[in-house]
Amino acid sequence: TRQTIDVPLFLRYELSLPVVNKFLEPFIAAGPQWSWNIGDKKFSLDYGDYNVKESNLSLNLGAGIIILDHVQVHANYNIALGKTSDYENGVEGAIDYFTRKSKTNTWQISVAYMF
DSSP states (O other): OOOEEEEEOOEEEEOOOTTGGGTEEEEEEEEEEEEEEOSOSEEEETTEEEEEOSEEEEEEEEEEEEETTTEEEEEEEEEESSOOEEEEESOTTSTTOEEEEEOOOEEEEEEEEOO
């Protein structure tokens, strides 16, 4: 489990559809996201250890709809722009010991009520 504080910044373009816009307003959005790790910096899985970076920068690409001017449903894919952690496998000094850089890409879904 990773615990982060994420600060996204979106540029949004609302699509104009004459009949549909009375009830639904579709949009596309993109922008950067800054994340800071507030959880464990190191954790182990099976025979390996993860060392998580303290912060990272990523890019969000997504789309959504606004329903009746109050409910917003938005889905986006978050793409890490750099490594988010290092993975070390095996016992140091062993023949099969290796270190890998890893990235965390995620899907994000949000629902908001605007009043």
